[in-house]
Amino acid sequence: MSSEHPQKETHHQQHDKSSVPDNYVTHTLKQHPPLPPFQWRNWRTEITWIPLVLLVSTPLIAAIGACYTPLRWQTALFSVFYYYVTGMGITAGYHRQWSHRSYTAALPLQYALAMAGAGACQGSIKWWSRNHRAHHRYTDTPLDPYNATDGFYHSHIGWLLVKPRIKPGFADIQDLSKDEVVRWQLRWYLTLTLVMGFALPTAVPWLAWGDAQGGYVYAAVMRLVFVHHSTFCVNSLAHWLGAASFDDKHSPRDHLLTALVSIGEGYHNFHHQFPADYRNAIHWYQYDPTKWFIAACEALGLAHQLRRFGENEVRKGAWSMKVKEMRREQEGLVWPSASEELPVVGWEEFQEQARTPARTLVLVAGFIHDLAPFLDAHPGGRALLATMAGKDATTAFFGGIYDHSNAAHNLLAMHRVAVLHGGCAHAADEKFVPPAQRLRIVCHDE
Structure with missing residues (x-):
C-alpha cells in the first residue's frame, strides 16, 4: 500500500x-x-x-x-x-x-x-x-x-x-x-x-x-x-x-x-x-x-x-x-496532622486547658484530642467522653471500656490538637498510627 x-x-x-x-x-x-x-x-x-x-x-x-x-x-x-x-x-x-x-x-x-x-x-x-x-x-x-x-x-x-x-x-x-x-x-x-x-x-x-x-x-x-x-x-x-x-x-x-x-x-x-x-x-x-x-x-x-x-x-x-490509582485517591483524602506539625504541651498545661468549658481534651496514645465537636455524635453518649476530659484514655479507648473500631481510631486522629511532652507512644506502636494511615502509600523519596 x-x-x-x-x-x-x-x-x-x-x-x-x-x-x-x-x-x-x-x-x-x-x-x-x-x-x-x-x-x-x-x-x-x-x-x-x-x-x-x-x-x-x-x-x-x-x-x-x-x-x-x-x-x-x-x-x-x-x-x-x-x-x-x-x-x-x-x-x-x-x-x-x-x-x-x-x-x-x-x-x-x-x-x-x-x-x-x-x-x-x-x-x-x-x-x-x-x-x-x-x-x-x-x-x-x-x-x-x-x-x-x-x-x-x-x-x-x-x-x-x-x-x-x-x-x-x-x-x-x-x-x-x-x-x-x-x-x-x-x-x-x-x-x-x-x-x-x-x-x-x-x-x-x-x-x-x-x-x-x-x-x-x-x-x-x-x-x-x-x-x-x-x-x-x-x-x-x-x-x-x-x-x-x-x-x-x-x-x-x-x-x-x-x-x-x-x-x-x-x-x-x-x-x-x-x-x-x-x-x-x-x-x-x-x-x-x-x-x-x-x-x-x-x-x-x-x-x-x-x-x-x-x-x-x-x-x-x-x-x-x-497503587498509582490508590495514590491518586489517597491524595483526595484529608489526613490527621503529623506529630511534628502539632504543638507540644506539658501535663500541667494539658490539665489547665482541659478545664476550659468550650473544650473536651482527652489524651490517647500520647496525642491530645479535642472531642468537643464530637460529643453529641459519640455512640456511647457525651457523658462518657466528658468524664474522660483531662485524663489518659488510652487504655479505655483500646479495650478498657470499649475496643473501638478502625473507623473510630481514624476519626479520633482527626481531632488531634497537640502532643503531650514525653507522653507520645513509640512510632511502631499500632496505637500511635491510625489504621488507614498505616496503609498510606508513600513514594520512595518521601
Missing part, C-alpha cells in the same frame, strides 16, 4: 557507543529537521497517491455496489470468514510473527500468513514490520510513524495519505531482510495482493454458488474496508480508548471494544509493555482470537516457541498501576 523504504543506515552506525546521544529522538530531530507542514498548494506532490486511491475508492465501491447487489447468506458468511483470514494475516502474521517474533510459525504457516496478509492490502511484511518496530521504539514521539499525539485522524489514516514530515526512527530489520518468506512475499507482492485481495474472494462465491458480483462487492471490497480500519484502530483507537492497565508512561490503552474490532489486538497497553508476548489478552475471558489461533497452531504442530512474559513482571506492572 506504500512504497518500500530502503534501510540505508546500519545498526552499528546507529549505535556507535562512542557517540551515543543523551536522547536519541532529540538528537535525530536536530540532525534531520522535519519537513514544512503540509500545504494544499503542493498537494499533488505531497499526497501518497496509491494509499489515497485505495482507501478512498474501496469504501465508495462498497457503498455503491451494496445498493445494487443483493447479499446472499453464503456470501455474507464467506465475507466474514475471509475477513478473519486476511485479518489474521496481519495480526498473527505481520504483527506477532514478523514484527515481534513472539512465536515461530512453521514454514507452511508462514507462507499462508504471508499470502493472507497480502490480501489485506497493507503493504509488504518488510515495510509494515519496519514501521511497526519504529512505532514501538519511539511511541508518542515524532519518530513514531503513526504518532498518536498528533491526533486520532493522523494515527488512524492520515499518516498514510501524506508524505511523512519526519522519517520514521531507525528500526533494525536485518532479520526480515534475510527471511526467505519475507523476501518471497516482497518479490511477488503486487501479484499476491491482486489475487488474495480481489480475485480469490470474487472467484470463490462465483464458482461455489454463482455470486461473482456479490463476491466482489462484499467478500473483496467491503471486506477489505473492514480489514483496513480494523487494523488502523490499533494505531488510533487503542491509543485513545480504555485503561492503562500496566503502565501510563505512553498512550496505549486496553479496551474490549478495540479488541472486538481488531481481532484481539485491543489490549494494547499490555502489548506495549510486553511486546514479545504472543498474547494480547492474558485472561481467558478476554477476546483475543489471534492468541487462540496461534495456540491452536501450536497444538497442530504448526507453531512453536510461543513466548510469554514472566508472570511476576506482568503482575508487577498491574500492581504498579493499582
